[in-house]
Every structure is written in C-alpha cells, then in structure tokens.
Amino acid sequence: KAGVTQTPRYLIKTRGQQVTLSCSPISGHRSVSWYQQTPGQGLQFLFEYFSETQRNKGNFPGRFSGRQFSNSRSEMNVSTLELGDSALYLCASSLGGVEGEQYFGPGTRLTVT
Amino acid sequence: AQKVTQAQTEISVVEKEDVTLDCVYETRDTTYYLFWYKQPPSGELVFLIRRNSFDEQNEISGRYSWNFQKSTSSFNFTITASQVVDSAVYFCALRTDNAGNMLTFGGGTRLMVKP
Numbered sequence: 001k002a003g004v005t006q007t008p009r010y011l012i013k014t015r016g017q018q019v020t021l022s023c024s025p026i027s028g029h030r031s032v033s034w035y036q037q038t039p040g041q042g043l044q045f046l047f048e049y050f051s052e053t054q055r056n057k058g059n060f061p062g063r064f065s066g067r068q069f070s071n072s073r074s075e076m077n078v079s080t081l082e083l084g085d086s087a088l089y090l091c092a093s094s095l096g097g098v099e100g101e102q103y104f105g106p107g108t109r110l111t112v113t
Numbered sequence: 114a115q116k117v118t119q120a121q122t123e124i125s126v127v128e129k130e131d132v133t134l135d136c137v138y139e140t141r142d143t144t145y146y147l148f149w150y151k152q153p154p155s156g157e158l159v160f161l162i163r164r165n166s167f168d169e170q171n172e173i174s175g176r177y178s179w180n181f182q183k184s185t186s187s188f189n190f191t192i193t194a195s196q197v198v199d200s201a202v203y204f205c206a207l208r209t210d211n212a213g214n215m216l217t218f219g220g221g222t223r224l225m226v227k228p
Binding site for chain 1: 148155157158159163213214216217
C-alpha cells in the first residue's frame, strides 16, 4: 500500500506571494492533518480534515487555510507569505478514529525569501 | 490544555550502548493516547508506537521498549544495543479524546549514535 505523498517536496517563494501544498493520504484513510515544523516552535498542529469537513483547527492566522476533496486528497494554502512561514509542512493521514495512528508524509519544505 | 516535555534535547552514545529517551506529559483528560515517532534526516515522521491511557502494560519490540507510568505521567523509550541507524530525532506526542486527531508534540530528542 502506498504511503502518504506530498507535493511539491521543495518550494521557494517570495514574501507576499501565496502557495498551495498538496497531500494524498493512504488509500482508505479519510482524515488528513497538517503540521508545521520549525526549529523555533517545533511541530505545531494546523488543522484536520475528515470527509471534506474541517474537524479541528490549531492556533494559526487565517492566512493558513485548507480543504479536502471527495477522494480525501487535501490541499493547504498560505496567502501573503511571511518570512516566518518558512518551515517543513507535514501531512498525516489516518482512518479517522481517535484511537488510530497517524502516518506522515515526507513533507514540503517551504522557503520564503 | 495538554503539554509534552522531552527534557533531553540531544543525546550522544556509542554504538551498542543502551539509551533511554524521556517523555513527560500533562493532560486533564482521563482518556488519551501517547505516541513515539522517529524523524530521520529525510524528514518523514515514522510511527513507532501508540499507547492508550487505560493500558499501562509495557511493550517490547525488538531492541525497542516503552515504559508507561501514569503515576508519574511518563512514557519513556529505551533502545537497547543502539546502532548507528538509530540516529534521528525522536518525538513523543499526546492526543486526547477532546482534541480530535490533533497531536501535541514534545520538542524532540536528537539521538546521535557514534560507531
């Protein structure tokens, strides 16, 4: 069974631009969560989507948004990029129940210049 | 609110030594789940283990073992006879019933195993 895939793997953007990251979960998984990893703040939860609905949201500004499609693939969008948005963005998929494990993709490394 | 603390930011050992990574958690919820993940240099978080709050049984998987103690709110991870391939950053994480699928991570422990 294929794992979680994320595209692109690397991205360089300029301040003020916007960016869209994509995540394809493991087949059969309906929940997709997004995390931001930075050296200063560590791993922080952005949001979770389940069956195309946002089920949970972390403490990030409205510039960070996401969506999920009927095939469970998810996209994350960051508008008006700031230097501080430079990070590794990780996507995790799971079946959806709270007991289940979350499996992570390789991440998208975003650099904002 | 929940919190996970990994006091050891970096550990260096020589191959074949045993090493224990500490994890202390805080939550007011009575039902919760604890996890360990490994992050090699490639960046992907690799799932290692999940423990439920109502199951304090310790677990052993090959060279890996986990010690869950609710009395001290700790979930420690021991690698026996460490190998160079164990070099990575290890994260402890907590999820509670009230927070859906949100994982709260500790700051991570960087383990370096030298030959």
